[in-house]
Amino acid sequence: MVVIDLGGHLSSVAPFIAWATLPQFGTSLLLQGVYNVLPALRPQTPHTAQVHHNRARAVIIAAYLAYTLYSSVAAGGPSFYEILDVPLDVDADEVPRRFRKLARLHHPDKVGPRGEAFFISLREASDVLGDDVKRGAYERFGPSIVHWRDVITEREYMGVGVRESIPYYVINAAVFAFINWMNGEAATGFWRLTLFLVLFSFEAALLLNPTRLLPIPRFQQIAFLHQLFISLTLAGRQLFPLLPHLGLVPALGTKFGHRSEQETRNDLEELREAVVNLQRVAYATKLEATRAVGEELAPFRPAERPSAATLRQAAEAACAARGQPKPPADAIIIREPSAGEQAWMSAFTEELVRRRTLLDAIAQQQQRPQQQLLAAGAIVGLDGKALPMPPTQATHTQAQKQPATGAPQEAR
DSSP: OOOOOOHHHHGGGHHHHHHHHHHHHHHHHHHHHHHHHOGGGSOSSHHHHHHHHHHHHHHHHHHHHHHHHHHHHHTTOOOHHHHHTOOTTOOTTHHHHHHHHHHHHHOHHHHOGGGHHHHHHHHHHHHHHTSHHHHHHHHHHOGGGGGOOSOOSHHHHHHHHHHHHHHHHHHHHHHHHHHHHHTTOOSSOHHHHHHHHHHHHHHHHHHHOOSOOSSSOHHHHHHHHHHHHHHHHHHHHHHGGGGGGSSSOHHHHHHHSOOOHHHHHHHHHHHHHHHHHHHHHHHHHHHHHHHHHHHHHGGGSOOOOOOHHHHHHHHHHHHHHHTOOOOOTTOOOOOOOOHHHHHHHHHHHHHHHHHHHHHHHHHHHHHHHHHHHHHTTOEEOTTSOEEOOOOOHHHHHHHHHSOOTTOOTTTO
């Protein structure tokens, strides 16, 4: 029966409480102490007071971050290798000999009751490091494997260890989501999620990879990664917003705050150049990919049909093989059109028919007013307009019969 102890995982909530209260409390104490020792540094304006507060808070956050990382390394306690005073690559046969040697020196019958706890630690270290299966489980999951019951094979140890690791990720993810929700932020930020995935990947690599990357047991590396993730995430949430307001680097005020119009224009110009360069790279990549795909598919393409020149050469070769004279150079060699040529001829014919139909429709539209004028007795010119009609015979005779108006009497 395996009992998963959640106490160690629930204790991981303590850093959240400490990071939520300690920076503000420490900042107030630090500023009060500095102003008491150096009264000349007391701020005269609200802006200066805010800058002092931001700097003091940044110092407290950085100091507490360093303290938590150091304490996670120093408070780990001695490993079984350090208790037996053996190297990490010690042979399994050497462990019992080392235990017997130390047991003679630290046995409770010899040193008294004060040596009982250390003697128990020696016996546990010898039992674990002397068994290859338990030693592998200890490397991955630490001294808690001593309390696991009904676990024998390496697969069983791995299953129990993974089940004990799951609550850490579940509890931390829930706490981070709750804190972000309380602050009105998204449940998961990009960088926090990235750090979370990196931590999970490193832990999976340490559990599955038998190679030791650092000269310390792997469970200590995993514990340090857990503490590093929590500390960096909580410190970053409070430290990064302070960076533009520390008053140390003037450029940070414009980099992270309001920007002038000229700086915005420069940024847009740089962005435009970056987009153009990216388009060029994308186009070159597309051409190279097309060429590479064409080379890869070249063996699978069907052979091209020979042209007329190729057929002529084939005919000359056939005539030479049979001892016949070569065909004349201007001889026409008839062959079946290819599929591409047939498609082109079909499209060309359809285009001719379409254009002919369009020209006929235009001609009909132009001839319609001419036919109307001819039906009315008018003569149509080249420009399609009606020409003046010549006088008819009756009109001409009638004009001769009528005297000219205003003619002198002698002429009549």
